[in-house]
Amino acid sequence: MKIGELAARTGVTPRLIRYYEQQDLLEADRAPNGYRTYTEAHVERVSRVAGLVQAGIPTRLVKVLLDTEDSAARDEPTCPREVAEQLATELVGVQARIDCLTRSRDSIRDFLTATQHEVLLREAEEPAVAV
Amino acid sequence: MKIGELAARTGVTPRLIRYYEQQDLLEADRAPNGYRTYTEAHVERVSRVAGLVQAGIPTRLVKVLLDTEDSAARDEPTCPREVAEQLATELVGVQARIDCLTRSRDSIRDFLTATQHEVLLREAEEPAVAV
DNA sequence: CTAGAGTTTGACACTGATGTCAATGTCAAG
DNA sequence: CTTGACATTGACATCAGTGTCAAACTCTAG
Numbered sequence: 001m002k003i004g005e006l007a008a009r010t011g012v013t014p015r016l017i018r019y020y021e022q023q024d025l026l027e028a029d030r031a032p033n034g035y036r037t038y039t040e041a042h043v044e045r046v047s048r049v050a051g052l053v054q055a056g057i058p059t060r061l062v063k064v065l066l067d068t069e070d071s072a073a074r075d076e077p078t079c080p081r082e083v084a085e086q087l088a089t090e091l092v093g094v095q096a097r098i099d100c101l102t103r104s105r106d107s108i109r110d111f112l113t114a115t116q117h118e119v120l121l122r123e124a125e126e127p128a129v130a131v
Numbered sequence: 132m133k134i135g136e137l138a139a140r141t142g143v144t145p146r147l148i149r150y151y152e153q154q155d156l157l158e159a160d161r162a163p164n165g166y167r168t169y170t171e172a173h174v175e176r177v178s179r180v181a182g183l184v185q186a187g188i189p190t191r192l193v194k195v196l197l198d199t200e201d202s203a204a205r206d207e208p209t210c211p212r213e214v215a216e217q218l219a220t221e222l223v224g225v226q227a228r229i230d231c232l233t234r235s236r237d238s239i240r241d242f243l244t245a246t247q248h249e250v251l252l253r254e255a256e257e258p259a260v261a262v
Numbered sequence: 263c264t265a266g267a268g269t270t271t272g273a274c275a276c277t278g279a280t281g282t283c284a285a286t287g288t289c290a291a292g
Numbered sequence: 293c294t295t296g297a298c299a300t301t302g303a304c305a306t307c308a309g310t311g312t313c314a315a316a317c318t319c320t321a322g
Contacts (some may be wrong), residue, residue, distance in 0.1 A: 004298060014299085015280065033288055035299055051231035056187025058278075069238045072245060079246035087239050088251035094236045097255075098229060100182035108218050109202045114203060115210035120219035125226075128250045145269085147311065154308095165319060179292060189308075194272060 002010040006038045010046045017046060025049050025066065056097060061090060133162075137169045139178045148177060154190045156197065177212050187228060192221060 020026045021036075026045060028036035045066070052062045054078045068087065112121050138145045147183045151157045152167075157176060159167035176197070199218065243252050 002299075010190075012134055013280080014283085018300090019279075033299085039218065048231070048234075051227065053234060054187055055228040055232050055281075057232075057235075061192045065238065068242045069235075072238065072242045075245070079242070079248065081248075083253055084243060084246060084248040085267080086249070087243060088255045091236060091243075091252075091255045092240045094232055094239070096182065097186040098232050098236060099194070101186050101188075101225055101229050101232070103179075103191045104183060104200075104230060107203065107224060108222045108225070111199050111203045111210070112215060112218060114206070115215060117210065117212075117215040117219070120215055120221075122174075124219045124222045144310080146312085149271090165271085184309080186271075235322080258305075 001038050003036050003038070006042060007044050010050065012050045016050070017053060020046070020049050020053075021061070023063070024061060025063050028083055057094075064090065132169050134169070135165050137173060137177060141172050141181065143177055143181045147181070151177070151180050151190070154194070156190060156194050183221065188225075 001009075003014045006012075007017060010017075011025055014033065017026065018036075021028055026042070026049065028038060028042070031037050048066065049062055053059060057065070064087070109121060112118065132140075134145045134148055137143075138148060140150075145243055148157065149167075155229065157173070159169060159173070162168050179197065180193055183196065184190060188196070195218070240252060242250065
């Protein structure tokens with residue numbers, strides 16, 4: 001598929017998809033005419049990247065995270081001690097973000113419940129659009 | 132306490148503390164000489180703000196989130212339907228971020244485990260510096 | 263009284279993530 | 293062949309979050 005379709009399916013603008021590629025978070029094959037071409041796998045990849053970036057992870061780190069997943073998937077036990085330490089450091093940062101966001105989420109929930117708006121809660125939690 | 136001490140205790144630079152105040156995320160009393168003065172409560176508040184901002188929540192929303200907590204704490208059932216809907220919307224966004232970060236965290240953990248670096252894991256999870 | 267550390271405001275600068283625009287190329291449909 | 297939709301690259305613009313610096317003030321210690 002071409003960039004337009006990928007954009008439509010992920011909700012990420014073509015501009016950003018190109019930007020992510022430029023930041024080395026994405027790779028794209030090229031059709032003979034120079035157009036970028038993507039596969040199904042890219043859909044998830046792009047969603048993931050966008051999600052992480054939106055969650056405040058700088059692109060530089062997003063790359064590390066996804067590369068980690070990738071090499072884990074291909075189970076390459078490639079892991080120089082130093083990289084592992086960096087990851088461990090990153091881990092605490094990620095966990096801190098999760099904790100912080102979780103508190104906010106709970107606050108919102110509690111508040112909506114306390115103000116008799118549970119209906120909205122159900123609407124909100126149904127879709128489960130986990131990315 | 133003055134801004135310097137607050138900064139030291141929260142790990143947030145004075146510059147940012149002033150910025151957050153400017154963005155209406157914080158309020159500070161003034162000493163007769165014009166210096167900002169803070170209470171214990173501000174310590175947590177600042178940490179919270181910084182955490183959310185770092186987690187990718189724009190300051191504009193951080194304000195909404197914390198205001199929600201505040202009014203919940205003072206249990207004011209003040210909640211016009213419209214605000215509730217906005218919050219519900221925000222809720223799904225926050226949840227999406229949490230899911231995304233959680234996946235990354237698990238990936239890192241799994242990876243470190245798979246590569247025999249559990250030691251680092253324990254180091255990383257001990258502090259439990261949840262903010 | 264003076265020196266030094268901390269504070270105030272305000273300006274300027276930079277970075278990262280995005281939007282937008284321009285000039286050009288590709289391709290499918292009429 | 294022409295038109296219109298979509299691609300490409302590259303430049304410029306914007307916004308938020310931060311760093312940094314300057315000039316002036318306050319306070320504490322010597």
